[in-house]
Amino acid sequence: MTSGGTTVAASTRFERPPRPLPGPRRLVHDVGVLYAANGLVGLVFAATGPVAVILAVGVQGGLSPAELASWLFGVFFLNGILTVLACWVYRQPLAFFWTIPGTVLVGPALGHLSFAEVVGAYVATGLLMLVLGLTGWVRRAMAAIPMPIVMGMVAGVFLSFGTGLVDALAADAPIAAPMVVVFLVLSAWTAAGRRIPPIIGALLVGVGAVALSGRFRPEPDASGWLAAPVLQAPQWSVQAMVELVLPLAITVLVVQNGQGVAVLRAAGHAAPVNVVTVACGLWSMLAAAVGAVSTCLTGPTNALLAASGERDRHYVAGICCGLLAIGFGLFAPLFTRLMLAAPPAFIAALAGLAMLRVLQAAFVTAFRSRFTLGALVTFVVTVADVTVLSIGAAFWGLLAGLACSWLLERKDFAAQEPAGRPTA
Numbered sequence: 482m483t484s485g486g487t488t489v490a491a492s493t494r495f496e497r498p499p500r501p502l503p504g505p506r507r508l509v510h511d512v513g514v515l516y517a518a519n520g521l522v523g524l525v526f527a528a529t530g531p532v533a534v535i536l537a538v539g540v541q542g543g544l545s546p547a548e549l550a551s552w553l554f555g556v557f558f559l560n561g562i563l564t565v566l567a568c569w570v571y572r573q574p575l576a577f578f579w580t581i582p583g584t585v586l587v588g589p590a591l592g593h594l595s596f597a598e599v600v601g602a603y604v605a606t607g608l609l610m611l612v613l614g615l616t617g618w619v620r621r622a623m624a625a626i627p628m629p630i631v632m633g634m635v636a637g638v639f640l641s642f643g644t645g646l647v648d649a650l651a652a653d654a655p656i657a658a659p660m661v662v663v664f665l666v667l668s669a670w671t672a673a674g675r676r677i678p679p680i681i682g683a684l685l686v687g688v689g690a691v692a693l694s695g696r697f698r699p700e701p702d703a704s705g706w707l708a709a710p711v712l713q714a715p716q717w718s719v720q721a722m723v724e725l726v727l728p729l730a731i732t733v734l735v736v737q738n739g740q741g742v743a744v745l746r747a748a749g750h751a752a753p754v755n756v757v758t759v760a761c762g763l764w765s766m767l768a769a770a771v772g773a774v775s776t777c778l779t780g781p782t783n784a785l786l787a788a789s790g791e792r793d794r795h796y797v798a799g800i801c802c803g804l805l806a807i808g809f810g811l812f813a814p815l816f817t818r819l820m821l822a823a824p825p826a827f828i829a830a831l832a833g834l835a836m837l838r839v840l841q842a843a844f845v846t847a848f849r850s851r852f853t854l855g856a857l858v859t860f861v862v863t864v865a866d867v868t869v870l871s872i873g874a875a876f877w878g879l880l881a882g883l884a885c886s887w888l889l890e891r892k893d894f895a896a897q898e899p900a901g902r903p904t905a
Contacts, residue, residue, distance in 0.1 A: 494617040494755055495753070495755050495756050495759075496571075496751075496753030496754070496755060496756050498570045498571045498572070498753075499571070499572050502569065502570065503569060503572060503796075508797065508800075511793075511794045511796070511797045512794075512797045512801075513790075513794070513797075515789060515790050516790055516794055516795070516797045516798040516801065517797075517798070517801045519785060519786050519787075519788060519789065519790065519795075519798040519801075519802075520786065520797075520798040520799065520800070520801025520802035520803075520804075520805060521801065521802075521805060522678065522785050523576060523782040523783075523785040523786050523798070523799075523802040524782075524802050524805040524806055524809065525678075525681060526678065526680065526681070526781060526782060526785060527557075527578050527779070527782050527806070528557075528809055528816070529680055529681060529684045529831065529835065530680050530684075530831055530832060530834060530835020530836070531578070531579075531581055531835060532553065532816070532820065533820070533828045533831040533832035533835065534581055534584055534585065534642070534832045534835065534836070535549070535552060535553065535556070535579075535584055535774075536549060536817070536820055536821065536828055536832075537588075537642075537645070537828055537829065537832050538584055538585060538587055538588040538591075539552065540821075540828075541588050541591070542587065542588055542590075542591025542592070542596070543591065544591075544596065544772075546814075546817055546818065546821060547709070547711055547814075548596065548711055548713075548772055549817050549821075550708065550709075550711075550813045550814040550817040550818075551708075551709075551710045551711040551713075551771045551772050551773075551813070552771070552772050552773050552774070553773075553809075553810065553813035553816065553817055554708040554710050554771055554773075554810045554811075554813040555710070555768040555770075555771040555772065555773025555810075556578060556579040556768065556773045556774065556776075556810075557578075557806045557807070557809045557810030557813065558708065558806070558807050558809075558810025558811060558813070559764060559767055559768050559771075559773070559776075559810070560577045560578050560579065560764065560768070560776055560806060561802075561803045561804065561805070561806030561807035561808075561809075561810060562803070562807060563577045563760060563764050563776065563803075564576050564577050564799060564800075564802060564803030564806060565799075565800050565803035565804060565807075567757075567760065567799075568796045568797075568799035568800045568803065569796070569800060571753060571756075571796070572793075572796045573745065573750040573751075573752070573795060573796050573799070574745065574748075574750065574783050574786035574787050574795045574796055574798055574799035574802075575745075575752065575757070575778065575783070575796075575799055576778070576779050576782045576783050576786060576799050576802055576803070577760065577761070577764065577776050577777065577778055577779065578776070578777065578779045578782060578806075579768075579773065579774050579775065579776060579777060580729065580732045580733045580736070580737050580774060580775050580776075580777045581737070581836075581839070582635045582638060582639065582732040582736055582737070583728070583729045583732040583733065583737075583774050583775050583777075584774050585638045585639060585641075585642070586638055586725065586728055586729065586732065586875050587599055587725070587774060589866060589874070589875075590602075590721070590724060590725055594718065594720065594721050594724075595716060596713065596772065597713065597714060597715060597716035598716045598717075598718040598720070598721040599721060599725065600713045600714075600715045600716070600769050600772060601715035601716050601717045601718060601721055601722070602718075602721040602722060602724075602725035602726050602729065603715070603729070603765060603766075603768070603769035603773075603774065603775060604715045604765075604766050604769045605722055605726045606725070606726050606729040606730050606733070606765055606775050607761075607762045607763065607764075607765030607766035607767075607769060607775065607776075608762065608766065609726060609730050609762070610730055610733060610734065610758055610759075610761050610762035610765060610775075611758075611759060611762030611763060611766070612762070613730075613734070613758055613762075614755050614756070614757075614758030614759035614760075614761075614762055615759060617755055619734060619754060619755060619758045626731060626735065626879070626883065627851070627852045627855070627886065627893070627894075627897065628735065628739075628846060629846060629847045629848070629849070629850075629851060629852040629853065629855065629856040630847075630852055630855045630856050630859050630879065630882040630883060630886060631731055631735050631736060631879075632736070632842075632843045632844075632846040632847040632856065633843075633847040633855070633856035633857065633858075633859035633860040633863070633878070633882055634728070634731075634859050634860070634863050634875055634878050634879050634882070635732070635736060635839075635843040635847075636840060636843035636844050636847055636860050636863075637859065637860045637861075637862075637863025637864045637874075637875070637878055638863060638875055639836050639839060639840045639843060640840070640864055642832050642833045642836040642840070643833060643836065643837065643840055645829045645832065645833050646661075646829065646830055646832075646833025646834065646837070647833075648829065649825075649826040649829040649830045649833065650830070652826060653824060653825075653826030655690060655694060656687065656690045656691060656694065656824055656826040656827050656830065657826045657827075657829070657830040659686045659687070659689075659690050660683040660684075660686055660687040660690070660827075660830045660831065660834065661683070661830065661834065662686075663679075663682045663683050663685075663686040664679045664680065664682065664683040664834050665679075666682075667679040667682045667683075679834070680831075680834060680835050683830070683831060683834050684831060687823075687827050687830065687831060690827075691823050691824060691827055694824070696823075696824050697822055697823060698822055699818055699819060699821075699822035706812055706814060706815040707811060707812065707814065708810060708811050708812070708813045708814060709814065710771040711771060711772060712770055712771065713769070713770060713771060713772040715769065723876065724875075724876050725876075727876065727879070728875045728876055728879065729774075729775050730775075731879070732775075732777075733761055733765075733775050733776075733777045734758065734761075737777035737778060737779065737780065738754075738757060738758070738761065738777055738778045740780030741757075741777070741778035741779055741780045741783050742754060742757075742778065744780045744781075744783050744784045744787070745783055745787065748783075748784075748787035748792065748795070749792050750787065750792070750795070752778065757778050760776070761775070761776045761777055761778065764776040782802065783799075786798040786799050786802060847859075847860065851890070851893040851896060851897065852882075852886050852890055852893050853890075854885055854886065854889055854890055855882040855883065855885045855886030855889075855890055856882060857882075858878075858881050858882045858885040859878040859879060859881060859882030860878070860882075861878075862874055862877050862878035862881045862882070863875050863878035
């Protein structure tokens with residue numbers, strides 16, 4: 482191929498944004514109450530159940546409040562900046578937050594790895610995603626592992642949040658039961674659920690239940706309200722690389738980014754897949770410096786941003802969401818302190834309810850049609866949570882599921898190959 486051909490190939494590999502960029506006049510024209518409200522709802526969704534997941538994993542892993550606040554600063558402040566830039570440049574809703582299944586993967590790993598080793602895995606994951614994005618191999622990488630097997634792993638790592646919800650109901654019904662009731666009512670009553678999303682309703686009722694219980698006991702405010710990021714030096718560990726890098730990259734590229742791209746496509750937007758992958762790689766390495774898990778293109782938040790209004794103005798909802806995320810990140814110590822002051826059942830119930838639909842989707846995708854045996858083997862090995870050679874169960878679950886499907890479900894590989902083969 483000639484050098485000119487190489488230049489053309491390189492230029493077409495990365496999706497070009499529309500021109501010209503929206504100026505102040507265009508931004509003022511496009512913004513409106515509806516789009517600002519959608520941006521607020523998107524941020525509130527990200528700042529409720531998903532934050533409870535981070536806190537649950539961090540507390541389980543023995544992280545300090547300062548480290549948890551730094552983690553929240555990274556996933557909100559830094560990703561908020563990326564969200565604002567991406568929405569502005571590509572003129573579509575492109576909200577970036579963090580991989581929730583990747584966060585769940587980190588919990589068991591912190592039981593036998595140091596936080597510095599986990600941060601090293603974050604950096605390596607970001608580097609891997611950056612290479613995949615720069616080379617244009619991301620579509621091939623996303624098609625290489627069957628989605629049912631990936632979702633079998635996701636179902637396995639998410640299952641503990643479902644059982645944690647049941648445990649919270651049994652251990653502290655006055656806190657957890659009202660949250661579950663309101664979540665179910667708003668989920669069944671669609672008219673009300675459109676006004677108040679079920680997870681937001683559960684949060685509000687939970688806050689009321691905690692207040693009435695008299696068990697809200699925040700620690701003395703020694704660190705202040707504003708963010709003071711804790712810089713984390715990575716430690717390079719072969720064990721952490723083998724256990725975390727591939728599963729983390731899969732959760733970002735296949736599970737989260739795949740969902741985000743599908744949501745945006747359904748709303749009429751063509752998400753720039755390669756550029757998104759490069760951005761996730763770069764920002765994951767940046768976020769790792771403050772102990773934050775890998776960056777991804779979020780599905781649910783982007784769905785909320787594009788839920789209503791004119792398609793050409795959805796991007797301002799993303800910009801509003803990003804600006805609010807920046808503000809949330811700046812006050813991460815305050816929010817962390819308030820959440821940790823609540824009874825454990827509050828966080829467990831909120832995280833479990835937030836994961837309920839995701840867990841359902843994981844089971845449906847894993848066992849709907851093809852690769853069902855491989856998905857089952859992946860799920861069982863992941864749930865068993867057995868560490869082999871100091872490597873966690875999620876990695877072995879993927880390996881076992883792929884091996885099982887390769888041996889016993891060859892016809893499923895043959896059936897997906899024509900559809901799964903990436904185009905040039």
